[in-house]
Amino acid sequence: MKSLEELKAIREKMQNKVILREGSAEKRIVVGMATCGIAAGARPVLNTFVEEIANRNLTGKVEVGQTGCIGMCRFEPIVEVFEGDQRVTYVHVDSAKAKEIVEKHIVGGQPIVEYTIGAAEK
Numbered sequence: 001m002k003s004l005e006e007l008k009a010i011r012e013k014m015q016n017k018v019i020l021r022e023g024s025a026e027k028r029i030v031v032g033m034a035t036c037g038i039a040a041g042a043r044p045v046l047n048t049f050v051e052e053i054a055n056r057n058l059t060g061k062v063e064v065g066q067t068g069c070i071g072m073c074r075f076e077p078i079v080e081v082f083e084g085d086q087r088v089t090y091v092h093v094d095s096a097k098a099k100e101i102v103e104k105h106i107v108g109g110q111p112i113v114e115y116t117i118g119a120a121e122k
Contacts, residue, residue, distance in 0.1 A: 040076035
């Protein structure tokens, strides 16, 4: 069993690593983390978004969170990007795509259409 101090240190380390904040960020990235999403590889995708947002000093401007079932298991891992009342749904996201989404969509302001749900259904 770990001491209370060790547990507090672990908790603080993890809170600093995972950026799950409620607030008034300009943009929100939400990763589907139900069992189907996790089985399809959503955990590394979530971690990549957290790291990319931190590395680009976007903490506070961009929230990274998770949700349960989005209801489209065949498209997992699914990521939704919210800006105001706009939402872009990305499907079959992996860590490489996550980095590209941060670069082109979050930083550059241009959604990557070929990674979206609309392109996947064609």
